[in-house]
Amino acid sequence: MPPSEPRSTPAPDDGLDTVEIREGTIRLGQVLKLASLVEDGVEAAELIRNGLVKVNGEIEERRGRQLSAGDVVEVNGARVRLVSRG
Numbered sequence: 001m002p003p004s005e006p007r008s009t010p011a012p013d014d015g016l017d018t019v020e021i022r023e024g025t026i027r028l029g030q031v032l033k034l035a036s037l038v039e040d041g042v043e044a045a046e047l048i049r050n051g052l053v054k055v056n057g058e059i060e061e062r063r064g065r066q067l068s069a070g071d072v073v074e075v076n077g078a079r080v081r082l083v084s085r086g
Helices: 028-034 041-049
Strands: 008-010 017-021 053-055 072-075 078-084
Touching (some): 028 053, 041 053
Antiparallel strands (some): 008 017
């Protein structure tokens, strides 16, 4: 995987997987796919529409929500934390 692409890695400190992002923000739908929490954008949209996706503990209804390092995304009990690369 090229170094410019986000990837999932285990987080040794809190047990959460992490998704590395470049500085700045990334859309929720992209995070769900990169973290392998969904297969595609259609599945992401369906889960979000049904209230099954949380960001920082709160249900999120916008697939395009901008997330940044430190945010935690949860789907069906699986949680990932966004971390900044570098």
